[in-house]
Amino acid sequence: MDIIEQLIEAGYQKEVEKLQSMARKSIHLITDKSKEENFLIGETKIGGEAHLPKDFVWPMYDNKPLAFIAQINLSEITQYDTMNVLPKEGILSFFFEGGEKVWGFDPKDIGGSKVFYLQDIDDLERTAFPNGLEEDLIFEPCKVNFECRESYPTDLYALNQIMFNGDMSEKYDDFFDILCDGLQEGTTNKMFGYPDLIQGDIFLEAQLVSNGLYCGNETGYNDSRAKELELGVTDWMLLFQIDSDPNAGMFWGDQGRVYFVITKQDVVDSDFNNAWALLQCG
Secondary structure, eight states: OOHHHHHHTTTTHHHHHHHHHHHHHEEEEEEEEEGGOOOOOOOOOOOOOOETTTTTOOOTTTEEEEEEEEEEEEHGGGGGGGTTOSOSSSEEEEEEOOOOOOSSSSSTTTTEEEEEOOOOOOGGGEOOOOTTGGGGSSSEEEEEEEEEEEOOOOHHHHHHHHHHHHHHHHHHOOOHHHHHHHHHHHOOOSSSSOOOSSSSSSHHHHHHHHHOOOOOSSSTSSSSHHHHHHHGGGGEEEEEEEBBBGTTBBOTTTOOOEEEEEEEHHHTTTOOOOOOOEEOOO
């Protein structure tokens, strides 16, 4: 029984109608363990060796190599890109610090994550892991199957205002227990749609941090510039959410997730240089 069916059965037909009106399409990446030799050059994969240009300079942060997370072959997901905003060819290659030094709430975290748009797949080759990369940041290679699914918001504060008018009642708690339990179940790697949040609003955080405000505590949120900057929150979207994935031997803190976010205009412009990554865990 899916989340919507569970909510209807529990008596939340009216709330479900509102929830469904807010749904967004997401592209789910379902992993299956594999071996390096099973991958074609440039094929979508999570973990394992990156396929990179011969002259590629591996990204570093704090004098250590970033971990290779995944590469997405854009020609493989064109049919699932319902917004029609991604380039039709090339690959997106994702890197992240991964050693729990970078959480994304500090402007100083710049360089702790990278997204590369590699347009010429014919120019790629299997690339050995660099010296200095921690062993626990070398992940197992996984094949990926794609599915287009509905995604739903998990910003509980915002949803409470919309659906329950701020009434912190038992009904509110029950509704969100069902919703969040269903969304948090299993491993969820995906592109687009709503992020499956563990803590706070990643888009507000990204907007403030990318404009120089520290959000590791209330400092940035209380800054005199924060109110005006909040107007730009809707400019941001989820590019890629990578979960703690046992198939890849990939774990972020305490069963956490890494979220790569980006402005909508940058996606339209095929400019992935300013994508920002945030780590959340329980």
